[in-house]
Amino acid sequence: MNDTQRKTYDALCDHLRDTSRLEAVGAIIGWDEQTKMPSAAGPYRAEQMALLAGITHERHVDPKIGEWLDELEAALGADDPDWRTSTDDIPVVVRLARRDYDRRVKVPGDLVESLTMACVRGQQIWAAAREADDFQAFRPALEEIVKLKREEAEAIGYDDTPYDALLDEFEPGAKTTEVAALLADLRDRLVPLVAAIADSERRCDQTILTRKIPADRQAAFGEEVSRAMGFDFERGRIDTTTHPFCTTLGPADCRITTRYDESFWAGSLYGTMHESGHGMYEQGLPEAFYGLPLRECASLGVHESQSRLWENMVGRSRAFWEHFLPSAKRHFGSPFDDVTVDSIYFAVNDVRASLIRVEADEATYNLHIMIRFELEKEMLEGTLSPADLPDAWNERYEGYLGVRPPTDREGVLQDIHWSGGLIGYFPTYTLGNLVAAQLFEKAREDLGDIDAQIAAGDLAPLRDWLRANVHRSGSRLPADRLVEHVTGRPLSDDPMLDHLQKKLGPLYGIS
């Protein structure tokens, strides 16, 4: 690259960094809205968020970006015929910026606006419909959203199915057929495992999970665990919200939230570990590239792998409770007097078919996801009408999990995603589980006796391994290449199945 081209690259980076600063401002006022804002201040806040979104959108589709990218691509191509697969800084930034710019300029402004309106309205209608257990009230809004998302997919373009175009937003480069095959294989292997567990006569003491623990004690224990994991409180904080989330407000400002149910301490503990896992990924992304697409997650599946790894591979391990049970007893007091490592380990790994995704155990969780993936794909492709969705949902639950929702509220109305236009998002949850298991298997190989480390409360080796292998990579490698690069093989469901069999086999006396 000559000096002129280098200046063009710098101009591109400056533009992207300022846009990112403004988007992070949007994240701050969004965080505030959900955690601190006085009740009457909502309407004006919405105006502020819409105004900021308009300003950042204009910056994202600024034709200058297209011109800069044309010039830089020509320069890179002249220097290196393989620049499109290079992992050097500049080719990566240019490729990622191109991907983002092209996706955005392809969608017409009035479609963006219609989608925004439909999703804002859709979420309000969904909330009321869920409250009233009335799917018919939600159906027209869902039909509209599916129709607009199909238009969006057409505008973006795809090879096989419109689902490709939407999935690609969350899992760059992923193909629907490949994801479908992976998920179907997992389903076929999970169903007999879950059935065998259902037939087992061994049962944990479930009361351990529902013992009454005051919120402040849950918070103190949760924070202790989060600190031990390595969530950096000088660069982040924890607050309380109805729906837990993780949001990044700047290179040294990542905030997570959790909720406290005094009759379900496990909800806040595993919620905190989950969001801390997300937060540590954000805190570990390569800081020097903040504001550039290189310092972003490789994909939402990889993001989810970081939360699930800490929540499930670590937090639901026997080794974890060997170290943390004494601390839990200190914080929680007498309700935990009779709890043993064995009894709590079994209780937090209780497997049973249930109706609600967010309360599902590690094994059945992926069946909940499979159902959603199949249904949203069919709706988008036009083979399932939204009007027929509740029946399809209920039949699928009966088939995969052996349970049938008595109401739509406990069935098809339970998730916020579709009402907010998030079609193509659900599979990232299962991909995250699979990536977590495959990464953890490799970490176990690399780190020696990881169980002994966890049982000694020493979570630093695992954290450092994740930081070096996953976090620091940012989006330099796309998700599939990252997994293969770190673990030595393509993503597979073997490690997940292996993990579940090794854990659940002994607990439920099945082989």
Next chain:
Amino acid sequence: MNDTQRKTYDALCDHLRDTSRLEAVGAIIGWDEQTKMPSAAGPYRAEQMALLAGITHERHVDPKIGEWLDELEAALGADDPDWRTSTDDIPVVVRLARRDYDRRVKVPGDLVESLTMACVRGQQIWAAAREADDFQAFRPALEEIVKLKREEAEAIGYDDTPYDALLDEFEPGAKTTEVAALLADLRDRLVPLVAAIADSERRCDQTILTRKIPADRQAAFGEEVSRAMGFDFERGRIDTTTHPFCTTLGPADCRITTRYDESFWAGSLYGTMHESGHGMYEQGLPEAFYGLPLRECASLGVHESQSRLWENMVGRSRAFWEHFLPSAKRHFGSPFDDVTVDSIYFAVNDVRASLIRVEADEATYNLHIMIRFELEKEMLEGTLSPADLPDAWNERYEGYLGVRPPTDREGVLQDIHWSGGLIGYFPTYTLGNLVAAQLFEKAREDLGDIDAQIAAGDLAPLRDWLRANVHRSGSRLPADRLVEHVTGRPLSDDPMLDHLQKKLGPLYGIS
């Protein structure tokens, strides 16, 4: 006005409202910075604030505004030769927009950005320097700020002294010489009063103020008083910061802060009352004009009058304690067992020379202000170097108050103002005291037995009087005309002196 002109007026208002939305975004991220932000996130936040300030600055100096105003002024002048003194909506909005536009176009964009950056960093450096009692750590930041503020004053222009240009930002239309004369007169009349009190042998039981009260009990009592005053918690909230402040984040989002010293409950109570007074003014401004200059305070002196009126005229009255002492006893418990209305009334009106402005009594407070007014004026005019500031500060305290700060932390580092670029701001505190006394004198005339109302805990008549006479006026009238309009005469220090003599005379047995 014809339709075209009306459309121009609407375009102006839309533009101003969007700018205001973005400025309120800046207020949100500024509030967050001071109350919630993780410690390491400061530098990036400063970049975000500078970027936003740049965007709003560009909107403020958009040449379209100048063109719109030219057209509107011509139209108004054609309709009404007296439009420049009219208090109708449109002439007021046009006049205020013109004032703001003209001030701003004079200051170059890069100076605005440098100032924002210097002040955000300055506040962070000041907080650390104050903590460490290390003026030298703060000095370079202060030098930079003074230099930039002088450049700002030169850009704006002034008749007598650069101080005029800065003072005018906070007290539109006020002149340094007039303010200096009013303050000098007040000092000349205060000194004998304070001297007479020093000679008095009567002394309150000061231990009442330092009895140890846990922070959460102070917070509960403070919130009760704030609610009784009428601060609206659905449109606001209270948080904890080192330096209390009030900030407005939207038409229904006003936030105040206070601090809790377990050995000085009066600090948090009167801080909360003070900031609640500010907050109620903000909450009472005419909502329909949000985002337009009409819905702004008449001046910072008038703003301060609202905080000081509640803090001093109400909160330090005997009537207040007749009603609220039982409640304080309920919250504070045994440390307040022996406290009587008489003893607490005397204690909260204890007059003595002290080091800390925000803890100063009503009488000596204005001497603290005079010191700051003189020093900042000298720094700005270049006759005092920031390097010599601590000595000058300490000498002035010795001279005016007879006390010498043992540390800079209790001296020149105590206030946040200069670190945030607020030069020309301090005199508004004393102006606020004078306005408060003059308004309260008039409210007493209008409302009948105001003491009986307060003693019955009925603060609504006073709140409603302030709302109707002061808050709802916004900046429709400039500060001097507002005071004269409401009280029937120009601002004077007579009501303040009268108030102090009537209160302190009997307490200290002087006439």
